[in-house]
Amino acid sequence: MQNYIINYWLLEESLLFSAPIRKNILNYYSDYNHIKWRHLLENWKDLMKSNVACPFSEKELQDVRARMVDQLKHYTHENRSILTPYSQYFSNVLKNSHPKVNLIYAKGDVNLLNSKKVAIVGSRKPTAYGRKIAYDLGRYLAQQGITVVSGMALGIDAQSHKGALDGGGQTIAVMPTDIDTVYPKTNIAIYNRINSSANLILSEYREQSEPKHYHFPLRNRIISGISDLVVIVEAGEKSGTLITAAHALDQGIPIVSVPGNITSELSKGTNRLIFDGALPLFNFELILELLDVKPQIHKRLSVDLSESARIVYEILLKRKKMTLNDLNFATCLEYSEINAALNELILEDLCDFVSLDEIELT
Amino acid sequence: MYSKINTAVSWGIEGLGIKIETHILRGMPNHILVGLPSTVIKESKERVRSAIKSIGVKFSDDRIVQNLYPADLKKEGSHLDLPLAIGILACTEVLNGKSFDKLGFIGELALNGDIQPISNVLSLIEGLVSAGISHIVMPYDNRVESRFINNVTIYPYSTLQELVADLASESLKKEVEQEKYDFIEFKRNESEFENDYNEVYGQGHALRAMEIAMLGRHNLLLIGPPGCGKSMIAERIPSIMPPLSINERIELTKIYGVADGETKGMIKYRPFRSPHHSISKIGLVGGGMKVLPGEISKAHNGVLFLDEIGEFKKDAIESLREPLSSGKVQLSRGGRSLEYPSQFMLVATMNPCPCGHFLSKSGLCNCKVQSIKNYMGKLSWPILDRIDMTVLMDAVDLSSELSEGKSSQFIFQRVEAAGDFKRERTSEKMRNQGQQCELGGEFLNQTSIEIIKRYEQKGKLSMRSVVKLVKIARSIADLEQSLIIEKKHIFEAYTFLSAQVMKKFFI
Numbered sequence: 004m005q006n007y008i009i010n011y012w013l014l015e016e017s018l019l020f021s022a023p024i025r026k027n028i029l030n031y032y033s034d035y036n037h038i039k040w041r042h043l044l045e046n047w048k049d050l051m052k053s054n055v056a057c058p059f060s061e062k063e064l065q066d067v068r069a070r071m072v073d074q075l076k077h078y079t080h081e082n083r084s085i086l087t088p089y090s091q092y093f094s095n096v097l098k099n100s101h102p103k104v105n106l107i108y109a110k111g112d113v114n115l116l117n118s119k120k121v122a123i124v125g126s127r128k129p130t131a132y133g134r135k136i137a138y139d140l141g142r143y144l145a146q147q148g149i150t151v152v153s154g155m156a157l158g159i160d161a162q163s164h165k166g167a168l169d170g171g172g173q174t175i176a177v178m179p180t181d182i183d184t185v186y187p188k189t190n191i192a193i194y195n196r197i198n199s200s201a202n203l204i205l206s207e208y209r210e211q212s213e214p215k216h217y218h219f220p221l222r223n224r225i226i227s228g229i230s231d232l233v234v235i236v237e238a239g240e241k242s243g244t245l246i247t248a249a250h251a252l253d254q255g256i257p258i259v260s261v262p263g264n265i266t267s268e269l270s271k272g273t274n275r276l277i278f279d280g281a282l283p284l285f286n287f288e289l290i291l292e293l294l295d296v297k298p299q300i301h302k303r304l305s306v307d308l309s310e311s312a313r314i315v316y317e318i319l320l321k322r323k324k325m326t327l328n329d330l331n332f333a334t335c336l337e338y339s340e341i342n343a344a345l346n347e348l349i350l351e352d353l354c355d356f357v358s359l360d361e362i363e364l365t
Numbered sequence: 366m367y368s369k370i371n372t373a374v375s376w377g378i379e380g381l382g383i384k385i386e387t388h389i390l391r392g393m394p395n396h397i398l399v400g401l402p403s404t405v406i407k408e409s410k411e412r413v414r415s416a417i418k419s420i421g422v423k424f425s426d427d428r429i430v431q432n433l434y435p436a437d438l439k440k441e442g443s444h445l446d447l448p449l450a451i452g453i454l455a456c457t458e459v460l461n462g463k464s465f466d467k468l469g470f471i472g473e474l475a476l477n478g479d480i481q482p483i484s485n486v487l488s489l490i491e492g493l494v495s496a497g498i499s500h501i502v503m504p505y506d507n508r509v510e511s512r513f514i515n516n517v518t519i520y521p522y523s524t525l526q527e528l529v530a531d532l533a534s535e536s537l538k539k540e541v542e543q544e545k546y547d548f549i550e551f552k553r554n555e556s557e558f559e560n561d562y563n564e565v566y567g568q569g570h571a572l573r574a575m576e577i578a579m580l581g582r583h584n585l586l587l588i589g590p591p592g593c594g595k596s597m598i599a600e601r602i603p604s605i606m607p608p609l610s611i612n613e614r615i616e617l618t619k620i621y622g623v624a625d626g627e628t629k630g631m632i633k634y635r636p637f638r639s640p641h642h643s644i645s646k647i648g649l650v651g652g653g654m655k656v657l658p659g660e661i662s663k664a665h666n667g668v669l670f671l672d673e674i675g676e677f678k679k680d681a682i683e684s685l686r687e688p689l690s691s692g693k694v695q696l697s698r699g700g701r702s703l704e705y706p707s708q709f710m711l712v713a714t715m716n717p718c719p720c721g722h723f724l725s726k727s728g729l730c731n732c733k734v735q736s737i738k739n740y741m742g743k744l745s746w747p748i749l750d751r752i753d754m755t756v757l758m759d760a761v762d763l764s765s766e767l768s769e770g771k772s773s774q775f776i777f778q779r780v781e782a783a784g785d786f787k788r789e790r791t792s793e794k795m796r797n798q799g800q801q802c803e804l805g806g807e808f809l810n811q812t813s814i815e816i817i818k819r820y821e822q823k824g825k826l827s828m829r830s831v832v833k834l835v836k837i838a839r840s841i842a843d844l845e846q847s848l849i850i851e852k853k854h855i856f857e858a859y860t861f862l863s864a865q866v867m868k869k870f871f872i
Contacts, residue, residue, distance in 0.1 A: 359759035
């Protein structure tokens with residue numbers, strides 16, 4: 004494992020070989036794990052089929068290698084780790100992705116990769132509808148114990164992470180940068196929330212830098228590759244989100260698409276996916292069915308509530324979703340009491356506002 | 366021949382005693398006014414000449430010079446007609462030799478010699494009083510207002526002829542004393558309000574918010590989709606406003622007196638001003654050539670209602686910052702610097718997004734995040750900070766069943782009773798009773814403090830929001846006539862920090 008990582012770093016990053024030479028070496032040894040450097044140096048001219056000598060001496064190579072071993076500590080201390088295709092967390096799908104995934108840097112709880120995972124992806128500039136679906140779905144899945152995977156971009160990605168965190172669940176963010184750079188910067192709050200709890204941040208990249216434009220589509224193959232299911236919430240007709248869908252298709256991951264208004268620009272891509280054979284997300288329970296997960300029964304009440312809060316909670320248990328007017332009529336409580344009761348319940352995370360005057364059980 | 370007459374001019378909403386000197390000299394017939402008179406006062410010459418002629422007195426053929434002292438103060442107002450005329454007459458044989466040192470004169474003249482009512486009588490009387498003049502001759506039609514000021518003797522006259530005759534015989538007629546307080550008491554009359562809150566269908570939580578805001582004079586923002594009843598609820602505010610006290614009525618009448626001929630007579634009701642959103646900054650806060658009070662001062666002690674606050678000019682809204690926190694506005698222009706009171710309660714409405722349906726049950730909103738952010742961004746944080754309560758409203762589903770709405774009369778009485786309780790509570794005697802924990806100068810019990818701490822831990826409250834929360838909770842406790850802020854009051858108050866709710870839906 005350590006060998007694999009160090010050889011990868013040496014060959015791909017440190018020694019500055021040209022691309023054909025790198026390819027030659029890898030072809031000969033078939034895998035990073037099996038590269039024998041001494042053997043390579045001795046048989047350099049034969050292997051390369053040329054008369055040019057190797058630009059490195061064995062001594063130089065040993066020095067660089069020693070430095071690499073040092074650096075390895077930085078990427079594996081505390082909650083950090085590096086995943087290779089030999090790791091138990093590396094799924095077959097990920098191994099066979101194209102382009103090949105060689106290394107993944109991780110920060111957080113890698114055991115999440117063995118849980119049931121659903122990717123939620125979509126536009127960076129979603130409509131209110133898309134935002135709401137992403138948040139609600141993230142929250143719903145989190146409450147059902149399913150891990151939400153996304154890319155921490157603006158819009159749908161951020162909403163789904165946020166929903167999962169608000170729902171008390173776990174989430175995996177796959178970054179287009181390295182695991183320590185927040186991108187985009189405006190998502191710092193979400194990054195911190197993911198970073199500080201039992202979640203997971205993944206990235207293919209080691210160096211701290213701004214993401215390159217080609218990082219984004221490459222990142223998408225990891226999002227789909229580690230998930231059991233991909234949900235596309237909103238996408239324009241030619242958008243990056245559809246690249247994720249294409250990767251999922253390649254990798255054989257089922258795609259669920261959120262149907263939308265046919266006049267909305269951002270639903271054109273998702274509606275087209277349904278036409279092309281993706282399953283339409285007509286309700287959230289569909290996902291549980293596809294993953295073969297049993298829905299969890301609502302948690303029992305364990306806190307002390309005031310009289311009026313109890314009345315409101317009991318009626319909400321029956322009706323699930325109610326407006327303030329409905330509550331007033333159904334409970335015969337004054338609005339002052341209803342408002343006080345609701346905030347008491349919201350503070351205990353038993354219900355929350357879902358629109359301007361509607362309350363729903365969480 | 367020389368005379369000196371006392372009168373007053375207004376300076377902001379205050380009055381300032383001035384003197385009019387008249388000198389009739391030998392020379393070419395002429396009438397000269399000096400001492401920075403405005404155009405209105407320059408035109409007085411013609412009214413004065415006609416009025417004097419029409420009461421059968423010969424207008425002097427000599428050179429008349431009149432000086433308004435102090436000469437470096439700009440003077441405004443048609444109420445100087447009467448003192449100017451008396452000044453001239455005092456130099457002629459009609460009133461020759463009489464001394465008017467103890468008397469003050471204000472009033473406008475008609476060409477036929479009638480004394481016309483004027484605006485802004487209260488400030489002028491106060492100006493004279495502060496200059497040491499307590500006997501005042503003034504238009505008969507203004508006598509009602511003058512009753513609100515104590516320790517002055519009023520001589521109301523309706524024609525110059527009568528006045529001159531009585532001055533000549535030194536037998537001025539006083540205001541009849543026993544009438545003095547009859548007009549002051551003013552009863553609320555239900556039938557005077559066109560609209561009633563029982564006409565509002567649903568939206569009980571918004572009515573509740575109105576009740577709380579009205580008691581604590583909290584600034585209020587109603588957010589909701591078009592047609593959900595925001596304006597309907599705001600327009601019914603006059604029907605639940607508590608009555609004005611005498612001092613408040615005097616102050617308001619003075620403000621309206623300055624603001625260009627708005628009203629003659631006393632103000633009866635708390636003002637409810639709803640300027641259109643095309644209003645300029647000057648129209649809103651005051652100023653202009655004459656440095657007149659703006660809508661915020663006209664809404665002093667009352668409500669300033671800004672419908673669709675997002676549509677107002679940005680600079681107009683931003684100019685509300687200082688008045689909202691200090692309750693007054695200092696205006697400077699052309700060497701004049703005036704201060705007008707402006708303790709208004711701001712009630713505003715807006716949609717949650719450009720199309721108006723964001724977060725609505727109807728689900729019609731197709732706006733993108735950035736456009737919603739831009740729309741909400743029209744209200745800057747400093748302004749939002751000064752708005753204590755936010756109420757989110759959604760259109761009422763007409764098919765749902767609703768409880769009956771409360772009537773304005775009911776809400777009004779509750780606010781009245783709570784207002785009495787509040788006054789009693791803030792008096793010294795009650796101050797030390799039931800004391801438990803103090804936060805922001807108010808008393809809370811231990812569980813309330815714990816709730817606030819839990820909100821803080823959840824990251825749902827900033828320090829400033831805590832102050833707002835306690836303020837609102839205090840008003841809610843007052844409505845229940847409770848000395849201590851309890852847990853349920855905090856919980857209910859939290860509803861009105863709905864900026865928190867809105868924030869949840871944004872990243």
